[in-house]
Amino acid sequence: MTNADDTNDITTFTSLPQDLIHGLYPFLSAADLASLSLVSRRFNVLTNHYGWKHYVRTQRWHNITHDVFALSWQDQAAFGTAIDRAWDAHTFTASLISRRWRGKSMPVVRVDGKKIVVGVGPELHLLWLGQEDSTPPPPAPRRGFRQDRSLSGGTTRPWQVWKLGKDGVDDVTDIVLVEGTEDEAIVSHVNGNVFRVRLPRKGQTHVPEILHHYKLSKGTVQSIAMAGKDKLLAASSTSQEISLFDLRDIAESTSKPLITTFLPSRPWIVHPTSPEEIAIGSSGTHPLSLHTLTPSSIVQTYAFPASDYNLTKSAVYGLCSDTPSTLLSGWYDGAVRLHDLRAPPLSTPQLELEFRDPHDAMSAVYSLTTNGPGGHQIIAGAARNGVIRVWDARYASTSKQKDGGWSIFLGRERSPVYSVQAEHGKIFASTESGVYELDFASSDILGDSKEAQVKRKLKGRREILYKGEEDRKDLAHVYTHAEGMPLYHTDGRLV
Numbered sequence: 001m002t003n004a005d006d007t008n009d010i011t012t013f014t015s016l017p018q019d020l021i022h023g024l025y026p027f028l029s030a031a032d033l034a035s036l037s038l039v040s041r042r043f044n045v046l047t048n049h050y051g052w053k054h055y056v057r058t059q060r061w062h063n064i065t066h067d068v069f070a071l072s073w074q075d076q077a078a079f080g081t082a083i084d085r086a087w088d089a090h091t092f093t094a095s096l097i098s099r100r101w102r103g104k105s106m107p108v109v110r111v112d113g114k115k116i117v118v119g120v121g122p123e124l125h126l127l128w129l130g131q132e133d134s135t136p137p138p139p140a141p142r143r144g145f146r147q148d149r150s151l152s153g154g155t156t157r158p159w160q161v162w163k164l165g166k167d168g169v170d171d172v173t174d175i176v177l178v179e180g181t182e183d184e185a186i187v188s189h190v191n192g193n194v195f196r197v198r199l200p201r202k203g204q205t206h207v208p209e210i211l212h213h214y215k216l217s218k219g220t221v222q223s224i225a226m227a228g229k230d231k232l233l234a235a236s237s238t239s240q241e242i243s244l245f246d247l248r249d250i251a252e253s254t255s256k257p258l259i260t261t262f263l264p265s266r267p268w269i270v271h272p273t274s275p276e277e278i279a280i281g282s283s284g285t286h287p288l289s290l291h292t293l294t295p296s297s298i299v300q301t302y303a304f305p306a307s308d309y310n311l312t313k314s315a316v317y318g319l320c321s322d323t324p325s326t327l328l329s330g331w332y333d334g335a336v337r338l339h340d341l342r343a344p345p346l347s348t349p350q351l352e353l354e355f356r357d358p359h360d361a362m363s364a365v366y367s368l369t370t371n372g373p374g375g376h377q378i379i380a381g382a383a384r385n386g387v388i389r390v391w392d393a394r395y396a397s398t399s400k401q402k403d404g405g406w407s408i409f410l411g412r413e414r415s416p417v418y419s420v421q422a423e424h425g426k427i428f429a430s431t432e433s434g435v436y437e438l439d440f441a442s443s444d445i446l447g448d449s450k451e452a453q454v455k456r457k458l459k460g461r462r463e464i465l466y467k468g469e470e471d472r473k474d475l476a477h478v479y480t481h482a483e484g485m486p487l488y489h490t491d492g493r494l495v
Contacts, residue, residue: 021046025054030081052077061424062372063441079441083425086440087377087392090406092427093442094476098125098159098434107430109419110175110185116428117185117199118435119172124187125435126160128202160200162207165189174224176233184211186233188221194235194245213254214245223269227278228293232258234278236267242280242291242298261298271319273327273341277301281316281329288316288329290341309335318368318380328378330365336380336391355380355391357407357481363387367420371427379427381420386413386431388420388438404481410436411475438476 021043028036033055037047052073061080071079086092098118101107107120118125164170164187171190178184183199194214200206219239226247227234233245235257243257265284273279273290280289286303306314311333318330327339338353355378357363367381380389391405408427410417415432422428425441 093439109430111421122170190220192216227272229275236270273321274324283315330368332364371422381417383416386410406480409477
């Protein structure tokens with residue numbers, strides 16, 4: 001029998017101390033937080049101040065072109081959740097944001113929170129994304145590239161365009177946007193030249209200023225990457241070499257490599273996996289390898305045999321690594337493979353995942369990314385027909401993708417998707433024709449007002465909205481890997 005006086009000692013959820021309630025928030029979903037905020041005024045205040053803040057930060061949503069920081073934590077959570085639903089529903093707005101290009105080229109697109117930089121042939125294209133400059137503009141360049149004024153303008157957005165040299169001789173092969181700066185980039189060319197440049201700020205019209213010149217001894221520069229805590233520049237060349245440059249060496253206007261290492265086959269791409277390590281994608285019997293860097297050496301630590309995947313020889317063209325423990329690789333046989341770098345690969349083969357489009361299984365992967373650091377959407381550019389493949393890593397098993405993933409077919413494109421970049425709410429992809437933007441958080445989808453953007457519920461339709469050049473209705477189509485063809489129009493009709 002319970003003493004009536006003991007009832008006063010019963011602890012209820014609403015009487016828990018505030019620090020204990022804070023400890024519960026990491027275990028609550030968005031629906032749980034929404035319900036908890038309705039319990040009482042106290043829990044509404046606590047949830048709005050602590051719960052939604054913790055939820056948004058743990059989601060690791062990476063939005064660099066959508067300005068969400070002006071929203072409250074609750075509205076940021078609603079906005080991010082709406083974007084997640086748009087990914088699940090395969091709903092986005094497709095736009096061609098550049099002019100249409102002519103001729104054969106292998107364009108490179110790079111994006112950060114302030115700008116889009118594109119290299120196409122010998123041209124460099126720059127689009128500022130609307131942010132105001134926070135620092136005074138630098139003086140006019142002492143030396144720089146000439147501007148081909150006939151290339152300026154002509155698009156629906158204020159692109160700035162410069163011709164950096166001759167067609168086929170000075171074509172851009174890769175671009176690195178220098179972190180910690182608003183306007184610096186490193187650009188490599190087929191003639192073996194690599195330039196660090198300062199781009200003109202928004203509203204300025206002068207040519208990019210050459211800050212430094214890095215010169216390879218021979219071969220075409222295929223790929224570049226900053227490594228060694230951003231103190232080193234790694235460059236791969238068609239002469240089967242990897243060269244390291246010291247980015248701090250600015251005593252002379254031109255730098256030679258600190259060290260150059262010969263590889264057994266041609267390297268296609270170099271990518272940092274940690275501050276002191278890089279991954280190299282190449283061709284041959286061991287097309288993927290890991291290397292440790294020092295200012296005086298490049299030491300191979302492991303090479304992945306093609307025979308592990310029932311291949312005699314292959315090639316790796318795309319690499320992506322958002323965390324030091326994992327590496328994504330895009331292969332010639334059409335597969336995207338996820339490698340666990342925390343243990344020797346041969347001792348833990350069960351930790352490796354493989355992603356494929358079964359309806360285009362042998363089309364090579366040319367480019368690869370995720371929708372932000374820690375993002376769960378894996379995005380690959382295919383070698384033909386303007387196809388972008390998407391898989392959700394959360395639904396992956398050790399043998400296959402649970403829901404099969406889905407693919408985006410960019411209308412009448414026959415070109416490979418040479419370069420792809422992404423964030424939580426957008427994909428940017430470049431083909432021979434131009435730069436495409438696929439926006440999963442456009443006003444067409446989430447509504448025109450800020451309130452509609454964060455509160456409107458998306459229906460689970462297989463729908464694509466279109467805008468841009470000539471309002472083309474064939475700009476993009478979707479098919480799921482589980483269902484395969486046919487493709488779908490915007491209104492749900494079969495193509």
